[in-house]
Amino acid sequence: MEIEFNNPMFEEWTQRALLYSVYGGADFGECLTTAERITDGDRESWYEEWVKTGDRVSAIADDSKRGGHAVSAREAYLRASNYYRTAYPFLYGTPTDQRLIETFEKETDAFEHAAALFDPRVEPVEIPYEDTTLPGYFYRVDDSEYPRPTVIATNGYDSTIQEMHFAHAVAAIRR
Numbered sequence: 001m002e003i004e005f006n007n008p009m010f011e012e013w014t015q016r017a018l019l020y021s022v023y024g025g026a027d028f029g030e031c032l033t034t035a036e037r038i039t040d041g042d043r044e045s046w047y048e049e050w051v052k053t054g055d056r057v058s059a060i061a062d063d064s065k066r067g068g069h070a071v072s073a074r075e076a077y078l079r080a081s082n083y084y085r086t087a088y089p090f091l092y093g094t095p096t097d098q099r100l101i102e103t104f105e106k107e108t109d110a111f112e113h114a115a116a117l118f119d120p121r122v123e124p125v126e127i128p129y130e131d132t133t134l135p136g137y138f139y140r141v142d143d144s145e146y147p148r149p150t151v152i153a154t155n156g157y158d159s160t161i162q163e164m165h166f167a168h169a170v171a172a173i174r175r
Contacts, residue, residue: 003032007041009090017086020166024075025082030057034083043090050087051103054080058110070117077114081107081162089158104160111162122165135161139169 003018005011014035020026034053039045061076084107091100115122120140126133141148153168155161 003035005035005038005040010038010040010046013086013089017082020082020163023166023170024078025166026079030079030083046090047087047099047103050083051106054083054087054103054106054110057083058106061110061113065113065117074114074117077110077117078165081110081114082166084110085160085163092158107160107162111165122169137161137165137169139173141173 003011003014005014014031017026018028018031021028021031030053034049037045037049037052057076058080061073061080064070064076065073084103088100088103091097091103112124115124115137120143123138123140125136125138127136151168151172153164153172155164155167159167
């Protein structure tokens with residue numbers, strides 16, 4: 001079985017979700033079954049099915065956490081975060097669709113649950129910028145006091161700081 005949409009944007013965003021499987025951001029079977037439920041080209045169907053998958057995987061994470069299975073919980077929260085992010089790219093526009101904000105908050109919440117289960121913990125930070133702050137995450141290689149180089153990564157309009165975990169942080173920490 002393969003994932004293939006006639007709609008090129010649906011195809012691209014599905015592939016983007018799948019690419020993060022390398023760093024724990026997706027499971028092929030979860031993506032395949034989600035894609036099979038989506039009506040090709042139907043943005044409402046796209047949104048609903050990815051949110052359903054995110055909700056289902058987030059519930060698995062919650063159950064794992066309650067059961068004391070930190071690794072399983074962390075991995076499921078990471079996948080849920082990616083699935084929520086995958087749900088809303090077709091909602092961008094003016095006026096802002098409230099579902100985009102709600103799903104972004106689910107993405108962030110799932111990621112922050114995962115971040116707390118890393119060892120060492122991934123720390124949410126606020127980066128001063130002009131008269132405001134920008135959100136970010138700080139990753140430590142380990143708990144030692146040994147100084148290491150710092151990598152600062154930013155993202156574009158169609159990406160989120162949570163997605164940068166898969167796009168930058170995992171590879172940087174490994175190196």
